[in-house]
Amino acid sequence: MASKGGLLPITRAFLSSYYDKHPFPTISDHVPRLSHHLYNLSNHLCTTTTSLPQGERLLLKEVEMLPPHKIDENMWKNREHIEEIIFLLESSHWPKPLQQQSTPEDVELAHLLTRLTEKCQGTLKLLESIQSKSAENVFNTVMTYMPQDFRGALIRKQRERSERNKKAEVDAIVNSGGSIRDRYALLWKQQMERRRQLAQLGSAGGVYKTVVKYLVGVPQVLLDFVRQINDDQGPMEEQRHRYGPPVYALAKLVLNIHLFLSLSWWRFEDIKWQKHQISILEEAVDVYTSEMERFLKFIGEVFANSPFFVTAEEAGARYVKNDEYRESSVPAGKSYEVSLEVESVNSYIAWDFSVAQGKISMDIGFSIEYTNSLGQKTLMLPYRRYEYDQGNLCTLMAGKYKLIWDNSFSTFFRKALRYKVDCIPPVVEAAASDQG
Known part of the structure; x- marks a missing residue:
């Protein structure tokens, strides 16, 4: 990126x-x-x-x-x-x-x-x-x-799918004996649709709502x-x-x-x-x-x-930051949690975080666990210590997920956590329904 x-x-x-x-x-x-x-x-x-x-x-x-x-x-x-x-x-x-x-x-x-x-x-x-x-x-x-991971790949696939559908529409007009005027009326309509989709990418509307509004790192x-x-x-x-x-x-x-x-x-x-x-x-x-x-x-x-x-x-202007990140202070010996309710299988949990103490970069433990309807817990992302991380997890089960930042190993230092977390619904299904 x-x-x-x-x-x-x-x-x-x-x-x-x-x-x-x-x-x-x-x-x-x-x-x-x-x-x-x-x-x-x-x-x-x-x-x-x-x-x-x-x-x-x-x-x-x-x-x-x-x-x-x-x-x-x-x-x-x-x-x-x-x-x-x-x-x-x-x-x-x-x-x-x-x-x-x-x-x-x-x-x-x-x-x-x-x-x-x-x-x-x-x-x-x-x-x-x-x-x-x-x-x-x-x-x-x-x-x-764009982030060069699954998010960018999803948008590229959506574009390829959309362009194939547009070409099929044009071919259908040609094969049915449509005039040059008819074909270009459709081509311009498709061009305006591309522009609308680009605007949706910026305003997080339509099919791109699932690809952008809930993404980390865009x-x-x-x-x-x-x-x-x-x-x-x-x-x-x-x-x-x-x-x-x-x-x-x-x-x-x-x-x-x-x-x-x-x-x-x-x-x-x-x-x-x-x-x-x-x-x-x-x-x-x-x-x-x-x-x-x-x-x-x-x-x-x-x-x-x-x-x-x-x-x-x-x-000639001042850059104003507007990235929707949140901040939290994690005391020494404590942890900080964010819970998400995932409604659909094959959703993505995406995160981006960094941690510091004053102006000094520090590390913090991070893991993700899943809790089913019976209250049974499963570790979905093993515990590791990071100064920063950006990633995603494809959910195999619907239910409650908890992202945990752990500072229990620290005796003296609190950690300044800056993070962004969201759940992305299944994109392929959303894209297909929007095309229909």
């Missing part, structure tokens, strides 16, 4: 100072210009007909709306529309007259569309890679600050981080303020490319593409893919090196 001493989650002010060192060069003026041109061409195609198919109506409505505020939602929207464009540019989805390539102009246009397809595929691949690396970076950072700074990282006015708002405008402009352009191409395919037999229209489409795809790739490479590096935690001195 990474050291957490004196750390605080990043603040918006600190992130602002970090982003000051990484300004993004201004997006090309061609991006809004081409968006405007394509929008006008699409409007012309719409005004020459009495009704639009549902898909095109939805696209037109989306074009006239503001892009989503969140950067990651814009990323998913870009992915969706790139895939839609690739779908339309595949030869099997061309209008019938174009598929026949009966004229030299059609042959030339077919070559152009193939080139544009390849450019879009390259951008899509890069976008998918950046998103995947970003997600792994956040999760691995969180796990670095740093409070980590819980604070995952709870507030995506708040509307939290640290990520600074990210949206700095890098939102370029991605908003790119999202608008790719949406206009998609709308124009979709309307053109729908009206292909009624209209004849003019050279300037083909030229605008070609330029729009070229500008979009080059500018999007420039933005992705920049933002991928910035996010990969962006801090999540800083020292209290760096943040």
